[in-house]
Amino acid sequence: MIKTTSLAKDYVTGAGAFHALRGVDVSIDRGEFVAVMGPSGSGKSTFMNLLGCLDKPSAGHYHLAGRDVSGMRPDELAAVRNKLIGFVFQGFNLLPRLSVLDNVALPMLYAGAGHATRRARALALLKRVGLEGKSHQMPNQLSGGQQQRVAIARALVNQPQLILADEPTGNLDSETSHEVMNLFTELNREEGITLVLVTHEMDIAAFARRRIRFLDGNVVEDSLKEAGAAA
Amino acid sequence: MIFPSLVGSAFQALRANALRTFLTMLGMMIGVAAVILMLAIGEGAKAMVNQAIESMGSNLFIILSGASTSSGARVAVGSKPTLTYDDAQAIRRLPLVRDAAPVMPGSAQIVYGNINWSTSVFGVTPEYLTVRNWELESGGFFTESEVRSGARVAVIGRVVARELFGDEEPVGKIIRIKRSPFQVIGVLAEKGQSLDGRDQDDTVMVPLTSAQQKLFGSPFPGAVRFIMAQGESERVMDAAEESITSLLRMRHRIGKGEENDFTVRNLAASAQAQAMATNVMSYLLGAIAAVSLLVGGIGIMNIMLVSVTERTREIGIRMAIGARRSDILWQFLIEALTVSVMGCLIGMVLGVGGALLVEKLAGLTVVVSVSSLMMATGVALAVGLFFGFYPARRAAGLDPIEALRTQ
Numbered sequence: 157m158i159k160t161t162s163l164a165k166d167y168v169t170g171a172g173a174f175h176a177l178r179g180v181d182v183s184i185d186r187g188e189f190v191a192v193m194g195p196s197g198s199g200k201s202t203f204m205n206l207l208g209c210l211d212k213p214s215a216g217h218y219h220l221a222g223r224d225v226s227g228m229r230p231d232e233l234a235a236v237r238n239k240l241i242g243f244v245f246q247g248f249n250l251l252p253r254l255s256v257l258d259n260v261a262l263p264m265l266y267a268g269a270g271h272a273t274r275r276a277r278a279l280a281l282l283k284r285v286g287l288e289g290k291s292h293q294m295p296n297q298l299s300g301g302q303q304q305r306v307a308i309a310r311a312l313v314n315q316p317q318l319i320l321a322d323e324p325t326g327n328l329d330s331e332t333s334h335e336v337m338n339l340f341t342e343l344n345r346e347e348g349i350t351l352v353l354v355t356h357e358m359d360i361a362a363f364a365r366r367r368i369r370f371l372d373g374n375v376v377e378d379s380l381k382e383a384g385a386a387a
Numbered sequence: 388m389i390f391p392s393l394v395g396s397a398f399q400a401l402r403a404n405a406l407r408t409f410l411t412m413l414g415m416m417i418g419v420a421a422v423i424l425m426l427a428i429g430e431g432a433k434a435m436v437n438q439a440i441e442s443m444g445s446n447l448f449i450i451l452s453g454a455s456t457s458s459g460a461r462v463a464v465g466s467k468p469t470l471t472y473d474d475a476q477a478i479r480r481l482p483l484v485r486d487a488a489p490v491m492p493g494s495a496q497i498v499y500g501n502i503n504w505s506t507s508v509f510g511v512t513p514e515y516l517t518v519r520n521w522e523l524e525s526g527g528f529f530t531e532s533e534v535r536s537g538a539r540v541a542v543i544g545r546v547v548a549r550e551l552f553g554d555e556e557p558v559g560k561i562i563r564i565k566r567s568p569f570q571v572i573g574v575l576a577e578k579g580q581s582l583d584g585r586d587q588d589d590t591v592m593v594p595l596t597s598a599q600q601k602l603f604g605s606p607f608p609g610a611v612r613f614i615m616a617q618g619e620s621e622r623v624m625d626a627a628e629e630s631i632t633s634l635l636r637m638r639h640r641i642g643k644g645e646e647n648d649f650t651v652r653n654l655a656a657s658a659q660a661q662a663m664a665t666n667v668m669s670y671l672l673g674a675i676a677a678v679s680l681l682v683g684g685i686g687i688m689n690i691m692l693v694s695v696t697e698r699t700r701e702i703g704i705r706m707a708i709g710a711r712r713s714d715i716l717w718q719f720l721i722e723a724l725t726v727s728v729m730g731c732l733i734g735m736v737l738g739v740g741g742a743l744l745v746e747k748l749a750g751l752t753v754v755v756s757v758s759s760l761m762m763a764t765g766v767a768l769a770v771g772l773f774f775g776f777y778p779a780r781r782a783a784g785l786d787p788i789e790a791l792r793t794q
Contacts, residue, residue, distance in 0.1 A: 205788055208707070210706075210707060210787045210788050210791075211788055230711075230712060231711045231712060231713070234706065234709055234710060234711040234712070235709065235711070237706075237707060237708065237709045238708065238709020238710075239709070243707050243708065245791075249700075249704045249707075249791070250704075251701055251704060251705075253399055253400065253403055254396075254399075262705070262708060263708040263709050265392055266705075266708065266709040266710050266711070266714055267709065310708065314709070
């Protein structure tokens with residue numbers, strides 16, 4: 157599913173070049189559930205931006221679903237983000253002026269789907285994440301947990317193979333966090349969606365079966381959780 | 388199809404800032420209204436001039452006594468009568484001239500019964516009617532022999548007939564012009580205003596000789612104030628003017644290098660010159676239109692730039708979930724176009740309303756044409772596109788990571 161080879165990213169700052177990522181080799185198979193950890197500045201955000209095709213590597217290669225995306229043009233990357241990847245952010249990132257339904261349907265608009273298809277699929281996904289009947293509310297009328305569910309529905313709407321979640325529970329209380337994490341686990345188990353999740357919290361990372369830890373632009377730990385120790 | 392959704396979301400975004408949107412549209416509205424008003428007044432002036440030229444008679448020259456150029460202490464045009472009845476007869480025989488009529492104008496008090504009316508009285512020949520392209524409403528016109536004999540007959544205009552006779556039939560009645568009795572033999576058809584705003588129907592026509600001898604006694608017998616001549620066609624007007632000039636120079640024995648003692652004026656040409664003066668107003672409106680469209684366009688650009696900055700995060704989110712640069716570009720371009728087209732539509736309503744108001748209050752003829760409405764729409768679209776493009780391109784060029792990071 158994901159294969160990076162010597163993936164590197166440098167930023168040029170006033171104080172000279174900053175090596176955010178120093179040649180990372182990571183392979184993630186289809187259906188894995190991976191937690192990415194590390195202190196700030198460790199390179200994990202840069203890694204996630206690269207995985208999400210939001211940024212281009214300075215060196216190395218990134219194969220996503222069998223295709224090398226490291227050399228793609230912006231519009232090709234936009235299409236990859238649209239069709240293969242779903243994003244879930246810490247701050248939910250819903251569009252405040254659009255209804256819940258329109259927020260969920262938005263990625264399909266950019267995929268060129270018709271009005272009826274968009275509506276039907278968005279309603280189905282809202283049902284799937286437990287928000288049936290909320291479709292015409294505005295995002296700010298919902299609780300944080302509900303907003304994150306809307307964001308998850310939006311991430312799923314184009315049937316992506318990969319979901320990238322950047323601290324999805326960072327703005328939620330622990331009970332809601334666990335609800336959201338259970339939803340992720342369900343999606344991973346039942347639908348085989350590959351999940352890569354950034355988190356600071358150990359109990360959140362414990363939901364994942366594999367853990368990758370970054371430090372100073374390198375992978376310092378890549379471990380599988382021993383079977384049986386389920387959350 | 389993404390397009391209808393883009394228009395929908397443009398309206399949504401604009402409604403979210405209704406006051407700001409309205410203020411942004413203001414420049415556009417004023418500009419478009421001014422364009423419509425300008426074209427309506429310009430077209431109206433053109434129509435009015437054409438109508439006036441038509442009512443005056445086509446291809447007309449007016450030949451006045453005296454020189455037109457006034458170098459030094461030159462005698463003013465028309466002050467000293469140098470033209471005569473015989474000059475007019477000679478001009479009539481020129482090949483490029485269809486007809487010519489000598490005119491002796493004046494004004495007089497006219498009395499019928501106990502009613503009196505002050506009006507202009509023209510001593511003319513029967514050709515005058517042909518040259519001016521004037522019809523009779525009732526009765527007849529005086530003949531060549533009545534002109535020769537100085538008959539006391541008169542043909543009156545519509546306004547004079549109304550003022551003196553009311554519902555009575557004027558033909559056959561006796562009126563007094565400067566105390567002399569004249570018999571009314573005809574009533575002229577209605578003609579309306581002349582180019583200089585005089586009512587052409589407020590007039591009385593009498594035989595030239597009667598005017599010369601009985602009404603406006605002149606120290607120069609046989610002299611006329613001016614001659615109206617009609618060219619054969621519009622094409623030969625310049626040649627006709629030349630032949631009239633050389634004929635009169637010969638008849639007045641004006642030597643080489645000496646100045647004319649008469650002036651030939653092409654009335655259509657001077658009417659057009661007058662129309663140009665009306666155009667000054669529409670040029671002024673045109674300048675207002677251009678400035679407000681420019682300012683309106685800059686206003687749109689300014690607000691769109693603010694909007695792009697305010698919605699950087701939204702742009703980042705849209706990009707993350709798969710919007711291409713062109714999707715973002717179109718989103719903002721359509722928003723700018725929506726503002727300009729809405730402003731344009733309101734401006735059109737204001738412009739047409741203003742035109743009707745001008746017609747009512749200033750009494751100007753206005754013509755609102757479909758082409759002017761189409762032009763205004765075209766201009767609005769062009770302004771929206773031109774001034775919306777830069778902000779839209781800026782939005783489309785944002786880096787998704789940077790944009791997502793913005794609060």
